[in-house]
Amino acid sequence: xxxxxxxxxxxxxxxxxxxxxxxxxxxxxxxxxxxxxxxxxxxxxxxxxxxxxxxxxxxxxxxxxxxxxxxxxxxxxxxxxxxxxxxxxxxxxxxxxxxxxxxxxxxxxxxxxxxxxxxxxxxxxxxxxxxxxxxxxxxxxxxxxxxxxxxxxxxxxxxxxxxxxxxxxxxxxxxxxxxxxxxxxxxxxxxxxxxxxxxxxxxxxxxxxxxxxxxxxxxxxxxxxxxxxxxxxxxxxxxxxxxxxxxxxxxxxxxxxxxxxxxxxxxxxxxxxxxxxxxx
Amino acid sequence: xxxxxxxxxxxxxxxxxxxxxxxxxxxxxxxxxxxxxxxxxxxxxxxxxxxxxxxxxxxxxxxxxxxxxxxxxxxxxxxxxxxxxxxxxxxxxxxxxxxxxxxxxxxxxxxxxxxxxxxxxxxxxxxxxx
Numbered sequence: 109x110x111x112x113x114x115x116x117x118x119x120x121x122x123x124x125x126x127x128x129x130x131x132x133x134x135x136x137x138x139x140x141x142x143x144x145x146x147x148x149x150x151x152x153x154x155x156x157x158x159x160x161x162x163x164x165x166x167x168x169x170x171x172x173x174x175x176x177x178x179x180x181x182x183x184x185x186x187x188x189x190x191x192x193x194x195x196x197x198x199x200x201x202x203x204x205x206x207x208x209x210x211x212x213x214x215x216x217x218x219x220x221x222x223x224x225x226x227x228x229x230x231x232x233x234x235x236x237x238x239x240x241x242x243x244x245x246x247x248x249x250x251x252x253x254x255x256x257x258x259x260x261x262x263x264x265x266x267x268x269x270x271x272x273x274x275x276x277x278x279x280x281x282x283x284x285x286x287x288x289x290x291x292x293x294x295x296x297x298x299x300x301x302x303x304x305x306x307x308x309x310x311x312x313x314x315x316x317x318x319x320x321x322x323x324x325x326x327x328x329x330x331x332x333x334x335x336x337x338x339x340x341x342x343x344x345x346x347x348x349x350x351x352x353x354x355x356x357x358x359x360x361x362x363x364x365x366x367x368x369x370x371x372x373x374x375x376x377x378x379x380x381x382x383x384x385x386x387x388x
Numbered sequence: 389x390x391x392x393x394x395x396x397x398x399x400x401x402x403x404x405x406x407x408x409x410x411x412x413x414x415x416x417x418x419x420x421x422x423x424x425x426x427x428x429x430x431x432x433x434x435x436x437x438x439x440x441x442x443x444x445x446x447x448x449x450x451x452x453x454x455x456x457x458x459x460x461x462x463x464x465x466x467x468x469x470x471x472x473x474x475x476x477x478x479x480x481x482x483x484x485x486x487x488x489x490x491x492x493x494x495x496x497x498x499x500x501x502x503x504x505x506x507x508x509x510x511x512x513x514x515x516x517x518x
Contacts, residue, residue, distance in 0.1 A: 194471035305466030307399025312505025
């Protein structure tokens with residue numbers, strides 16, 4: 109038996125969501141609609157815990173900086189410490205790795221001409237831990253192992269939306285050739301529309317986001333055709349994070365169906381989006 | 389330097405090679421605030437701590453005065469700038485509001501977001517800004 113992907117999830121990873129949970133603010137009026145929207149998602153996750161989640165996320169000037177930047181990185185260690193991003197590390201469980209699957213991904217992806225960087229001591233920031241909190245709430249330990257796949261979506265030039273989609277397809281093939289009978293989830297994180305810097309901070313484009321989510325199901329090629337400028341102009345400078353959802357989608361079958369979708373404005377300065385897709 | 393097709397997007401500071409070169413020292417100073425011992429040293433004497441980095445006087449003043457928009461204009465990236473805001477124990481909306489044009493208070497920025505965010509219409513291109 110080989111490994112198989114059971115589902116894909118897309119979710120924003122706004123740090124404020126983690127802070128609201130860590131500081132017991134989820135019942136405040138501002139946060140309530142968001143956490144109500146998480147309830148069906150968490151119910152699905154509780155019933156569908158894979159052995160490993162491959163979490164496609166980005167680092168936010170935490171592990172990577174101007175000193176050195178890799179386009180695509182796989183975390184291959186036994187565990188990943190929640191990082192100090194400037195306000196002390198989040199008090200969440202240590203993230204357990206899956207070195208066998210991680211190295212298999214590295215080797216297979218290199219074989220397909222994706223030149224992956226390998227991180228042996230990767231502190232993970234909110235980009236990875238907030239999605240875990242969204243899916244699994246506040247457990248004593250996370251219910252799955254994690255293979256972090258870190259994508260540069262901050263320091264240009266970035267990988268194209270099409271390249272991210274192809275990376276996802278290659279990840280899908282790599283998982284299918286992993287010779288262990290395990291279940292795997294694939295998560296794309298970040299987005300949806302948001303801009304944090306500059307005079308235009310706070311820009312939101314619900315129409316763009318909805319079209320992106322619709323295309324994710326039936327027409328993922330359309331999302332792969334978008335340019336960085338399309339994202340920057342239409343979905344805000346930081347909305348370009350949405351290219352990481354293309355990695356997730358690429359790893360799934362051609363035909364997928366939507367299990368759950370949730371969209372909520374605002375979380376801080378961001379349009380929050382979540383989607384769960386299963387192979388049809 | 390090479391023009392980019394996103395140069396036409398108003399009020400937007402993309403971390404590309406131009407911004408990278410302009411803001412290298414500034415961003416690396418901000419990056420250092422990931423370390424608790426650096427945050428402490430900065431808190432003790434901000435000016436002295438800044439002098440350890442090759443930031444320009446203009447960049448140092450923007451940091452000392454918490455002029456976030458100026459910092460972006462001088463090469464900072466917003467994810468690096470966050471570290472200063474959280475060092476000050478301020479919610480990020482304070483920074484977003486201060487960078488906005490026209491400037492918004494925390495409450496005004498929050499209000500704008502609660503009513504659906506800054507509209508994209510009229511904000512796609514510099515040609516749309518009066």
